[in-house]
Amino acid sequence: MKITILQGAFFPVPAIQGGAIEKAWEALGQAFASAGHNVTHISKRHPGLPDSEYIGAVHHLRVKGFKSVRNPYLLKLKELLYILKVRNVLPPADILVTHTFWAPLLLPQKKYGKIFVHVGRYPKGQLKFYTKASRFQVPTTAIARAVEKEVPGRSNDICILPYPLSWKINFHYEYGKRTKRILYLGRIHAEKGILELVNSFKSIPLADREGWKLIIRGPWRTEQGGGGENYLSKITNAIQGCASQIEIMEPTFSSVELKKELEKTSLFVYPSLAEKGETFGLAVLEAMSCGCVPLVSSLECFQDLVVENENGYIFDHRSNSLENNLSSVLLKSIQSTNQNNVFSSRCLTKAKDFELDQLALQYIEDFSNLLSKKDS
Numbered sequence: 001m002k003i004t005i006l007q008g009a010f011f012p013v014p015a016i017q018g019g020a021i022e023k024a025w026e027a028l029g030q031a032f033a034s035a036g037h038n039v040t041h042i043s044k045r046h047p048g049l050p051d052s053e054y055i056g057a058v059h060h061l062r063v064k065g066f067k068s069v070r071n072p073y074l075l076k077l078k079e080l081l082y083i084l085k086v087r088n089v090l091p092p093a094d095i096l097v098t099h100t101f102w103a104p105l106l107l108p109q110k111k112y113g114k115i116f117v118h119v120g121r122y123p124k125g126q127l128k129f130y131t132k133a134s135r136f137q138v139p140t141t142a143i144a145r146a147v148e149k150e151v152p153g154r155s156n157d158i159c160i161l162p163y164p165l166s167w168k169i170n171f172h173y174e175y176g177k178r179t180k181r182i183l184y185l186g187r188i189h190a191e192k193g194i195l196e197l198v199n200s201f202k203s204i205p206l207a208d209r210e211g212w213k214l215i216i217r218g219p220w221r222t223e224q225g226g227g228g229e230n231y232l233s234k235i236t237n238a239i240q241g242c243a244s245q246i247e248i249m250e251p252t253f254s255s256v257e258l259k260k261e262l263e264k265t266s267l268f269v270y271p272s273l274a275e276k277g278e279t280f281g282l283a284v285l286e287a288m289s290c291g292c293v294p295l296v297s298s299l300e301c302f303q304d305l306v307v308e309n310e311n312g313y314i315f316d317h318r319s320n321s322l323e324n325n326l327s328s329v330l331l332k333s334i335q336s337t338n339q340n341n342v343f344s345s346r347c348l349t350k351a352k353d354f355e356l357d358q359l360a361l362q363y364i365e366d367f368s369n370l371l372s373k374k375d376s
Contacts, residue, residue, distance in 0.1 A: 009082035031360035193271035289351035
């Protein structure tokens, strides 16, 4: 079948500037092509990448996009201009995969393929207008429930297909040999709870966290989805006097380097506070796939991955004493050496379900099911 993957206006593919959605669909596109399908992948133009090229068997087309901005109205306007440009290069297809705001509204199915909407963000009322969409694909049961509330008469058009891992699971990690290292890997933004994480770590008595180090690594620039210089400076000020125990590192978008970071990490902390900003937690899954023990907030979207007292730790981010709660769970995770060995093994087993090859087959099967249905 002919499959087009249409990404948004703000990140290129390959995901050299980050973007969990871009990263996931880059891997899926390659898997679809390897299975014999004709795949075209459209994304933002980048000066280091040609406007048209083949990577493997996937044809990449790149269109002039924009830097991300905080103003939501300006953001939508920029994406509209991007979609209007995309129409000039968009090929006819059987399936059109997209997570963009405007494509399900503006692009006709008969020309570009059945519209497979990837709901990569918590829906904000727009889905009821997507009458052209054939499928609403969500990564977790929590988002499936949110989508059902917006399109209550279309529950049969909703499917749960998670993000894939971009590497194979190695079951030979020796957890006991890892250093006392706690890692946060993701956007450095206020909604991710980074400042609260720093304060919570600092509040653990020094004797209890002796030898442990907290690493914070990710994009902080606004155009990369970060909180900007002001938020970064708040974190920098908070770690003054603790430079030997807390370190902020520049981001990396290399899967090889990310995997190396995770393989030497004992605890992976993702303290997101974004009630309607998280849909899955790919960073958490990647950490689990490398044997890290996760500590996450109680956001519903993480429940498909992390089960408390089974393969990780959960803190109540809605608590009135959030930092005390997080500090207490951090201390417990630091002190639970034997339990963490068990959790690490269970994380690897859980992550096995998300390997690329088997998930790609599930996506292809769903595409085939859509094509077999007559248009209503």
